[in-house]
Amino acid sequence: MSEVKLKKKRSRNGPFLRWAGGKRRLAPLVLELVEDSIDEGSGRFIDPFLGGGAVPFAIAANDSLSAPLLISDINKVLIDAYLCVQSMDQHFVNELERIQHDFDIKEDNQEEVYLELRNKFNTSRGSDEVLQAARFVALNTTSFNGLWRENLAGEYNVPYGRITEPRILDWEGLNASQKKLEKAKISCSGFTEALTVAKSGDVVFLDPPYLPLSVTSSFSSYHGSGFSINEHQLLAKEICRLVDLGAEVILCNSLSPATIEIYGSAGLCLKSHFVGRSIAADGEKRENVEEIIATSFDISEDLLDDFGLCELKSEVTK
Numbered sequence: 044m045s046e047v048k049l050k051k052k053r054s055r056n057g058p059f060l061r062w063a064g065g066k067r068r069l070a071p072l073v074l075e076l077v078e079d080s081i082d083e084g085s086g087r088f089i090d091p092f093l094g095g096g097a098v099p100f101a102i103a104a105n106d107s108l109s110a111p112l113l114i115s116d117i118n119k120v121l122i123d124a125y126l127c128v129q130s131m132d133q134h135f136v137n138e139l140e141r142i143q144h145d146f147d148i149k150e151d152n153q154e155e156v157y158l159e160l161r162n163k164f165n166t167s168r169g170s171d172e173v174l175q176a177a178r179f180v181a182l183n184t185t186s187f188n189g190l191w192r193e194n195l196a197g198e199y200n201v202p203y204g205r206i207t208e209p210r211i212l213d214w215e216g217l218n219a220s221q222k223k224l225e226k227a228k229i230s231c232s233g234f235t236e237a238l239t240v241a242k243s244g245d246v247v248f249l250d251p252p253y254l255p256l257s258v259t260s261s262f263s264s265y266h267g268s269g270f271s272i273n274e275h276q277l278l279a280k281e282i283c284r285l286v287d288l289g290a291e292v293i294l295c296n297s298l299s300p301a302t303i304e305i306y307g308s309a310g311l312c313l314k315s316h317f318v319g320r321s322i323a324a325d326g327e328k329r330e331n332v333e334e335i336i337a338t339s340f341d342i343s344e345d346l347l348d349d350f351g352l353c354e355l356k357s358e359v360t361k
Contacts (some may be wrong), residue, residue: 104111128221
């Protein structure tokens, strides 16, 4: 591995993936909510929409919480990557090293390397899962804003992100992630299957693909099959079942009439908060947008004040 010149930039030292719509900024609030609502000693933290894993990583890094992590996602190559990092699979590391070398030796034409890698990833579906997981991590590191998007044919189609000196083989970040994933139970499944194991005392964190603010603003192509309003309605029914079991629920989503109707009908307490959007290509045009955080329990006044959470404005619900 001596041929690879590792980059000197600060390690991510946590989640090893960039993830559009990730919850790094919201993780401190969710951590507080989990501490307040989980059954100490027997409660588990369940996340069936894993994505970049910012919240589970925050849970794992918190010394005052010893809750087991049950994390899952429907995206198989994503889960394969998590499993490879958890075990620090040597073939996975070797492939990251090889891809890092390709980017390093073609420093002046890294977009070509990226496009070749993307094509190989798309044409190698169903092949070696470990190699595909490494290619996935490399694409995530070098793509536009860490987006994961598939077309209707199931092909990854995110453009090159023009990352300066990409850290594809990031030893410090991978080692930190491995430690946080050490005791996690990781599985590939849809949310209905993942939630069958929930029981009283657990906390379930739900961060499904966001409902669109309008008909034209839909961004549900996280997975080739999309995530329709029917899935959101099914998730709302699952929430009712979870609450009846005695589990607590924390949900994040867009602030829209559909969101309020679907998840308000599930009996959740809805609060609004502002978050920064980071998908826009022009950084100067990135704005804070209002979203919801919904819980099956009341949030203390102190947390409402500390994190700027507000009761939903009455006109939004009309």
